[in-house]
Amino acid sequence: MSDVEVAGVGLHPFGRFEGVSISDMGVTAVRGALREAGVGKGGFQAAFCGTAYGGVATGHKVLGALGMTGMPIVDVEAGCASGAAALMLGSKAIGAGQYDTVVVFGVEKMPRGIIRSSFFEPWQEEAGLAATPAYFGLRAQRFMQTSGVTKDHLAAVVVKNRRHGAHNPDAMYRSDVEAADVLASRVVCEPLHLWMLCSPNEGAAAVVLRRADKGTSARHGAAVQLDSAVLRSHLPGAVLSESTPMAGLTDDTLPTPTTLAATAAYEEAGLGPRDIDVVECQDTDAARELMSYEELGLCAAGGAAEMLDAGVTSVGGRLPVNPSGGLLSKGEPLGASALGQVVELVHQLRGEAGARQVHGARVGLAHTVGRGANAGVVILRR
Amino acid sequence: MSDVEVAGVGLHPFGRFEGVSISDMGVTAVRGALREAGVGKGGFQAAFCGTAYGGVATGHKVLGALGMTGMPIVDVEAGCASGAAALMLGSKAIGAGQYDTVVVFGVEKMPRGIIRSSFFEPWQEEAGLAATPAYFGLRAQRFMQTSGVTKDHLAAVVVKNRRHGAHNPDAMYRSDVEAADVLASRVVCEPLHLWMLCSPNEGAAAVVLRRADKGTSARHGAAVQLDSAVLRSHLPGAVLSESTPMAGLTDDTLPTPTTLAATAAYEEAGLGPRDIDVVECQDTDAARELMSYEELGLCAAGGAAEMLDAGVTSVGGRLPVNPSGGLLSKGEPLGASALGQVVELVHQLRGEAGARQVHGARVGLAHTVGRGANAGVVILRR
Amino acid sequence: MRPGAATFSAMSATVPVRQGLFTDTDPPHLLGGRCAACGHHHFPHHDICPYCASEDTEPAELSAMGRLWAWTAVTHAPPGYKGEVPYGFGVIELPEGLRVITRLTEPDPAKLHFDQSMHMVTEVLHVDDEGRPVVGYAFAPVEVP
Amino acid sequence: MRPGAATFSAMSATVPVRQGLFTDTDPPHLLGGRCAACGHHHFPHHDICPYCASEDTEPAELSAMGRLWAWTAVTHAPPGYKGEVPYGFGVIELPEGLRVITRLTEPDPAKLHFDQSMHMVTEVLHVDDEGRPVVGYAFAPVEVP
Numbered sequence A, B: 001m002s003d004v005e006v007a008g009v010g011l012h013p014f015g016r017f018e019g020v021s022i023s024d025m026g027v028t029a030v031r032g033a034l035r036e037a038g039v040g041k042g043g044f045q046a047a048f049c050g051t052a053y054g055g056v057a058t059g060h061k062v063l064g065a066l067g068m069t070g071m072p073i074v075d076v077e078a079g080c081a082s083g084a085a086a087l088m089l090g091s092k093a094i095g096a097g098q099y100d101t102v103v104v105f106g107v108e109k110m111p112r113g114i115i116r117s118s119f120f121e122p123w124q125e126e127a128g129l130a131a132t133p134a135y136f137g138l139r140a141q142r143f144m145q146t147s148g149v150t151k152d153h154l155a156a157v158v159v160k161n162r163r164h165g166a167h168n169p170d171a172m173y174r175s176d177v178e179a180a181d182v183l184a185s186r187v188v189c190e191p192l193h194l195w196m197l198c199s200p201n202e203g204a205a206a207v208v209l210r211r212a213d214k215g216t217s218a219r220h221g222a223a224v225q226l227d228s229a230v231l232r233s234h235l236p237g238a239v240l241s242e243s244t245p246m247a248g249l250t251d252d253t254l255p256t257p258t259t260l261a262a263t264a265a266y267e268e269a270g271l272g273p274r275d276i277d278v279v280e281c282q283d284t285d286a287a288r289e290l291m292s293y294e295e296l297g298l299c300a301a302g303g304a305a306e307m308l309d310a311g312v313t314s315v316g317g318r319l320p321v322n323p324s325g326g327l328l329s330k331g332e333p334l335g336a337s338a339l340g341q342v343v344e345l346v347h348q349l350r351g352e353a354g355a356r357q358v359h360g361a362r363v364g365l366a367h368t369v370g371r372g373a374n375a376g377v378v379i380l381r382r
Numbered sequence C, D: 001m002r003p004g005a006a007t008f009s010a011m012s013a014t015v016p017v018r019q020g021l022f023t024d025t026d027p028p029h030l031l032g033g034r035c036a037a038c039g040h041h042h043f044p045h046h047d048i049c050p051y052c053a054s055e056d057t058e059p060a061e062l063s064a065m066g067r068l069w070a071w072t073a074v075t076h077a078p079p080g081y082k083g084e085v086p087y088g089f090g091v092i093e094l095p096e097g098l099r100v101i102t103r104l105t106e107p108d109p110a111k112l113h114f115d116q117s118m119h120m121v122t123e124v125l126h127v128d129d130e131g132r133p134v135v136g137y138a139f140a141p142v143e144v145p
């Protein structure tokens, strides 16, 4: 297998952009990544586009607007991990020698309000069982019952990520918040308050991948290597799995899709959780971030609250998590969010993250998990 | 690169099935393919699902219903070539040594009536430019102007394919038709009459792929090899490209996505059009089949009418095209149609095609092309 | 025939939100299935075991009584839901070794506790266009006398 | 400012189906673009050349006259279309080396022929909710006197 390098990254900010089409956002991100990589028309042999709600031919429209088509263009859906799935496909294809250079991008323009997904069956909707945030609430409650995490910890995650996000010009929310205000926001589904949940929104992110022996980008001295990009689905049996079954088994030993993906990613990269310097992880809600600490092996079971309390996961701590501000600051454009994490990590590993820079970061991990169920874990190294 | 073998195929018939969900159809097809391959739970390491309108987590629902999840599951959209895109990804991953066995399937339950796709922009819809069959009509008219093809030839394609389809128990239309009746059906968009257009419908198809050195299926003596599976998008510039631009250049030399894909597939398989014994090709409309003869290199430019007239492409001729009855008999469930062709070719190459058997067929080619634009070409060999 | 599956006859004044989910016996029972190969129960019933992929499954009435394992409340109507909010939402652990996602009759999370005894009930979700009450399943706290 | 782009003022009784597609001069012109890098014209105008990916493009009025290259008629209303059927539908070849997809004012394919001279017109597509005629572009046969 050939080594795979990140030759360039590009981003369209995450937020709400009236009158800006999904293609427009994709063009901004892809153009940015191509420019960084010094790649023009004819300079890549395949493209992979992650999107959940983009519809037919999403990737083709972006590349069509750029006048860059003809190669295979694959549009991929894997829920919150769509971009990770696209990255996995692109990087494996380079690793296998199928292509030298590929463009991987993710785009989304989420419908406003509650998303009516085709995911649930009509009877489930009629019965009120298509209550997406309620599943997050149940998961958070179970986690609190078993881990020592309290509502104050959930508020502290929001405070931390919004503090990080205040330094990220591409985030949707760029202001600090107080724990008291988080706890004063309305309850959506106990124990989750409104400010503990990320907002679905719009955005795009892009990455140019290249075989490492094809030469590094002239523009960026610190080359970033893609050590692993893994996608996994859920194992059957967990009642609160992101696959949202109507029932599950009384078995608490089943590994989650995140753990399956992380285990495979560490093995692929030949390293372990202790080698990671910076993490971007799925914080759909504040509890989800803390669960991820455990599921990714960043702490032992029951250790998330202490890790947070000690400031380990704040910028300035030993292992900053979501220096970008996370989805709680950026919002979540499904198809773009996983690659948005990768863009952040590349900036961090290059030392270009400004006021939110994790100093000396050499290895970064990006994590997404969501409907499907799908979990993606990506490990980058400089 | 390892050789890739088709270890098993499965199909849910194409048609309209009230009360049968997209997952139900996928389960039927996947279960059939796994059974033929002798593969059970835990016996495959990745899954690729093609669908255009299935929505979020389509592949996951099928495998979830089978209790077979945990591996990477990638849902792929590439219009009419969605199944071909999934097959390309699955076969390349095996060829690269990433997996030993993968399941590739395609499912669709097309909305009834005219499909309101997200493909067109609102102003294009408002201006009446989202008139999908009109683009087929324009393409057909241009082809007739340059190739000597007449309306009688278009009717003859329908007669041929419906005659083939009468022997296919999995087709939606299983009766012969007369040319006069085809020409008497109402005009949808000149020169295309209703019976010259395929019907969007429902169905599923599945293929189990395996590294050839991992042993052949016990059940099926005649092992079928996947020699190539290629996906290509369009080059910019052709006004009647399946990418449906609002304008194009006065340049008639641009290769179509079908020709791009076919050229790459022949090269990958190390053979040429003259080595092909049986073809399944995109007959969204009758003219599209004849265009494909040229674009796939099965005849020279301007040779399609003569090839059809001489019976070359009928079962019993030198190079039967669409022995399954084609989309004109089967209907077109977008995500499933490309793999439905592969299932037909596997039956043909194994000698299991009954009354529509192409005797002595050793090499088969499957072709899909549609919105995106995407074209897929698959070459199979026994 | 599945146990209880035909009990919602045309004579019935109400319609179940989906056929085959629960009996209209008193007390009602959820209609799941059991796999002979792995021994696990599942809900709703499938022909294929969702845990081991065996096709050797058969319908099984599930216990009407269980224990509360997780709970919250839905405060805003989710997509496609025409009934009232708030309503309780949780997971019940049944003696068959199954955890079931369900509505709860108690919409106040503060009034529920872990491991609480709960029993299955049916409740009207909304009234359909033909004036028929549409009925779903839920779990209610067992009243301590 | 693009040529003609501001000519649909608030005073206008009609609204274009999209801004920037055509002028409301007499005769009207399609508003495309031209790429300085490859020299090709395109329509509608893009900031990026759809053929060579250059960003060196500028707006360009296209010829009002062209020749018929392909044609058919739409007999059933396509999705999102609120106007009348049938209507003509075809491709016009413009002297700029561009082939443009367009409505045709002639809905009978038998009355059209290859290479026929055609000129651009605007036509009312439908009347919007506020009572304003929504106008699109089309091509009409040049009448031979």
Ligand SMILES: [Zn+2]
Binding pocket: C035, C036, C037, C038, C039, C040, C049, C050, C051, C052, C053, C054
């Ligand atoms: Zn079982």
Ligand SMILES: [Zn+2]
Binding pocket: D035, D036, D037, D038, D039, D040, D049, D050, D051, D052, D053, D054
């Ligand atoms: Zn150009």
